[in-house]
Amino acid sequence: xxxISNLTATAGEKDILKGINLTVNAGEVHAIMGPNGSGxxxxxxxxxxxxxxxxxxxxxxxxxxxxxxxxxEERAHKGVFLAxxxxxxxxxxxxxxxxxxxxxxMRVARxxxxxxxxxxxxxxxxxxxxxxxxxxxxxxxxxMGFSGGEKKRNEILQMAVLExxxxxxxxxxxxxxxxxxxVVAEGVNKLRRxxxxxxxxxxYQRLLNYIIPDFVHVLAGGRIIRSGGKELALELExxxxxxxxxxxLA
Amino acid sequence: xxxxxWQAAFAARIARDEPQWLAPMRAAAMxxxxxxxxxxxxxxxxxxxxxxxxxxxxxxxxASASSTTVADLTPYMINAEWPxxxxxxxxxxxxxxxxxxxxxxxxxxxxxxxTREQPALMQQHFGTVATSEHAMTSMNTGxxxxxxxxxxxxxxxxxxxxxxxxxxxxxxxxxxxxxxTLIVAEAFAKATVLESFVGMADVAxxxxxxxxxxxxxxxxxxxxxxxxxxxxxxxxxxxEVHQARNSHYVNFSMAMGSKLSRTNVxxxxxxxxxxxxxxxxxxxxxTQHTDHQTRIEHAQPNCFSRELYxxxxxxxxxxxxxxxxYVHPIAQKTDGKQSxxxxxxxxxxxxxxxxxxxxxxxxxxxxxxxTVGRMDEAGLFYMKSRGVPAETAxxxxxxxxxxxxxxxxxxxxxxxxxxQLTLERYAGSGNNxxxxxxxx
Numbered sequence: 001x002x003x004i005s006n007l008t009a010t011a012g013e014k015d016i017l018k019g020i021n022l023t024v025n026a027g028e029v030h031a032i033m034g035p036n037g038s039g040x041x042x043x044x045x046x047x048x049x050x051x052x053x054x055x056x057x058x059x060x061x062x063x064x065x066x067x068x069x070x071x072x073e074e075r076a077h078k079g080v081f082l083a084x085x086x087x088x089x090x091x092x093x094x095x096x097x098x099x100x101x102x103x104x105x106m107r108v109a110r111x112x113x114x115x116x117x118x119x120x121x122x123x124x125x126x127x128x129x130x131x132x133x134x135x136x137x138x139x140x141x142x143x144m145g146f147s148g149g150e151k152k153r154n155e156i157l158q159m160a161v162l163e164x165x166x167x168x169x170x171x172x173x174x175x176x177x178x179x180x181x182x183v184v185a186e187g188v189n190k191l192r193r194x195x196x197x198x199x200x201x202x203x204y205q206r207l208l209n210y211i212i213p214d215f216v217h218v219l220a221g222g223r224i225i226r227s228g229g230k231e232l233a234l235e236l237e238x239x240x241x242x243x244x245x246x247x248x249l250a
Numbered sequence: 251x252x253x254x255x256w257q258a259a260f261a262a263r264i265a266r267d268e269p270q271w272l273a274p275m276r277a278a279a280m281x282x283x284x285x286x287x288x289x290x291x292x293x294x295x296x297x298x299x300x301x302x303x304x305x306x307x308x309x310x311x312x313a314s315a316s317s318t319t320v321a322d323l324t325p326y327m328i329n330a331e332w333p334x335x336x337x338x339x340x341x342x343x344x345x346x347x348x349x350x351x352x353x354x355x356x357x358x359x360x361x362x363x364x365t366r367e368q369p370a371l372m373q374q375h376f377g378t379v380a381t382s383e384h385a386m387t388s389m390n391t392g393x394x395x396x397x398x399x400x401x402x403x404x405x406x407x408x409x410x411x412x413x414x415x416x417x418x419x420x421x422x423x424x425x426x427x428x429x430x431t432l433i434v435a436e437a438f439a440k441a442t443v444l445e446s447f448v449g450m451a452d453v454a455x456x457x458x459x460x461x462x463x464x465x466x467x468x469x470x471x472x473x474x475x476x477x478x479x480x481x482x483x484x485x486x487x488x489x490e491v492h493q494a495r496n497s498h499y500v501n502f503s504m505a506m507g508s509k510l511s512r513t514n515v516x517x518x519x520x521x522x523x524x525x526x527x528x529x530x531x532x533x534x535x536x537t538q539h540t541d542h543q544t545r546i547e548h549a550q551p552n553c554f555s556r557e558l559y560x561x562x563x564x565x566x567x568x569x570x571x572x573x574x575x576y577v578h579p580i581a582q583k584t585d586g587k588q589s590x591x592x593x594x595x596x597x598x599x600x601x602x603x604x605x606x607x608x609x610x611x612x613x614x615x616x617x618x619x620x621t622v623g624r625m626d627e628a629g630l631f632y633m634k635s636r637g638v639p640a641e642t643a644x645x646x647x648x649x650x651x652x653x654x655x656x657x658x659x660x661x662x663x664x665x666x667x668x669x670q671l672t673l674e675r676y677a678g679s680g681n682n683x684x685x686x687x688x689x690x
Contacts, residue, residue: 048635051627076637088632092650101646102636109637141650158636 007058016042018222027194032201034219040201044170048082077109079165083155090142127160131187149180156187167198173207185210205237259311280392286385298570299541309426313339316421326448334413340427342396353408357401364399379462380490390428390460397430402439411442423453431461435469442472449480459487465497472500479507488514495521503530516545519553530559534567541570548581557588560655563599577609586616648676
């Protein structure tokens with residue numbers, strides 16, 4: 001589904017990604033772990049097309065297509081979704097309108113027809129249950145005055161509405177208490193299907209107790225320095241990142 | 251040449267039958283205008299806005315005959331069931347007005363009728379509030395033709411807006427008009443007045459409007475102005491308000507038309523415990539020039555003032571916001587808050603914002619803030635990453651920025667009408683309804 005080959009990227013003058021190689025197949029969950037500043041979030045944002053980063057080399061193919069050639073909205077239409085680490089507040093635009101605009105844009109891009117507000121409410125009813133959210137949240141401006149947990153739930157709600165093929169969760173666990181973490185993780189699990197895939201970016205192993213990965217990759221200094229199964233996460237939890245960094249240097 | 255021109259226009263007008271008390275007031279105003287002349291940018295209050303482009307234009311006073319019908323006005327009525335008084339090209343039009351549904355007890359009539367039938371009220375209030383020594387106000391007093399008088403007696407309350415519709419059609423070409431509004435709310439009265447300035451044809455004309463508002467003790471006046479004059483028009487409007495003890499005045503100014511517009515809103519909180527809210531939205535495009543000047547005078551203690559002006563400027567448009575708050579030494583416990591936020595959509599758009607706080611009391615809480623920004627790139631990327639097309643995202647964010655201040659409008663119908671006007675400007679004619687972005 002996703003093939004990243006020797007990807008390099010910069011933010012301003014700074015080299016952040018220094019040659020990423022990663023293959024994600026349908027049905028798989030990949031965890032990307034690593035110390036702060038290793039480039040985890042940059043990788044997530046580059047895949048979504050964030051304008052602050054410049055890709056300087058390598059390729060990214062999504063279902064055979066050159067992802068890097070596409071605008072952010074085109075990537076979304078193809079089925080790429082980024083759950084933001086810091087979801088953006090948009091004053092004056094209701095959550096309901098935002099979600100419906102996105103849902104309809106997606107339907108139109110995929111050759112379908114727009115739904116009207118009443119039809120969309122029916123769609124939402126089911127989706128809200130996935131993240132245990134109250135429909136009162138729909139009337140509020142996007143993320144305005146939301147708590148940290150509410151913002152993250154709102155990200156997963158968007159994911160539920162847009163049904164991406166590839167979901168990239170950027171530190172979705174950061175700033176969450178254990179109850180919010182459970183709700184968010186269960187939401188992600190409910191959306192797992194054999195024909196979709198997820199990349200879970202996280203600093204801590206904690207989230208991976210709830211979202212069980214098939215593969216764990218350790219990113220450090222802009223490169224993947226170790227890949228393994230879910231047991232690698234537990235090893236990192238126990239021993240920290242230092243031993244791996246030492247090994248990588250050795 | 252210009253002063254002679256206006257003097258001649260004045261001489262022609264005083265031939266009309268006028269009450270004894272009014273004639274000297276007009277003559278004095280005309281003398282004052284002659285002495286002051288059109289304001290120039292040398293004056294502090296007019297630093298950023300020049301009327302020199304019209305000072306030499308020989309506008310006629312009064313327009314030629316017009317064929318506008320009630321049906322032509324439908325798009326501007328907002329709600330046809332509201333009492334609506336129409337001034338067509340500056341002159342009161344009984345046939346276009348619909349005054350059958352005036353709330354019980356209230357008076358809504360043109361100034362000529364008011365002068366005949368309510369001489370005591372007129373003499374008591376007319377010219378007592380708009381006393382600023384402004385050339386444009388003097389010019390209006392000297393040259394005014396028709397206007398509207400709204401009287402709300404003691405304890406009379408109405409939620410139904412009174413709509414004063416100032417219409418300019420093709421016959422207004424190269425004419426000047428000087429409409430005048432007088433709103434008097436007696437103690438414990440409550441009313442809403444909507445003033446629309448509408449240009450129906452692409453012609454050049456000059457509107458110089460003055461509104462005087464007297465808000466009695468415990469009374470509330472909500473006053474909304476919608477300026478959508480022709481893109482070739484020059485529009486100057488001055489609203490002056492006098493507020494008694496525990497009174498409230500709420501003004502909203504929407505400015506989206508005219509080649510050049512200047513809106514002044516001045517209020518004096520002249521009694522303990524009163525409050526004023528001055529909000530507004532200006533939408534600039536092309537080479538439009540849109541200037542707002544507000545002045546809130548806290549002359550007595552325990553009053554509050556709230557002010558929020560927002561603007562969206564595209565192309566090479568230019569806006570000015572000057573908000574003065576003056577707190578007298580006696581006005582302790584004043585609570586004032588002023589904000590001005592402008593979104594610039596183009597590198598050639600420009601805003602000059604000047605908050606001015608002059609505080610002479612020591613126990614007050616006054617804040618002000620102004621921001622000027624460009625499109626929120628983070629918000630844009632967020633929306634695009636959800637599949638919303640870039641252009642839609644841009645329009646939605648622009649609309650949302652502007653619509654925020656429209657939320658402060660209490661009357662739902664007025665609010666939706668202004669949301670619709672804003673949406674049409676930024677979200678295209680699309681299928682969306684005005685409140686779509688806020689749907690529940």
